[in-house]
Amino acid sequence: MSKTETIRLALGRLLTIPNSPLSPYELGKAGFGADQTHEGDIAQQSKALLKARFIGNTDN
Secondary structure, eight states: OOHHHHHHHHHHHHSSOOOOOOHHHHHHHHHHHHTTTSSSSSTHHHHHHHHHHHHHOOOO
């Protein structure tokens, strides 16, 4: 199957799926992290914070 055929098939499936009753916010809110606060400089600790959020605590 060519790349073009694969993309057409994927888009066809995506566009025929009925709309979700959930809003985009509701679908993504578990990954936003806006409800959590962190101390210190988040910008410098971003990799560690992301690993802790999605993989688990890596300091053990």
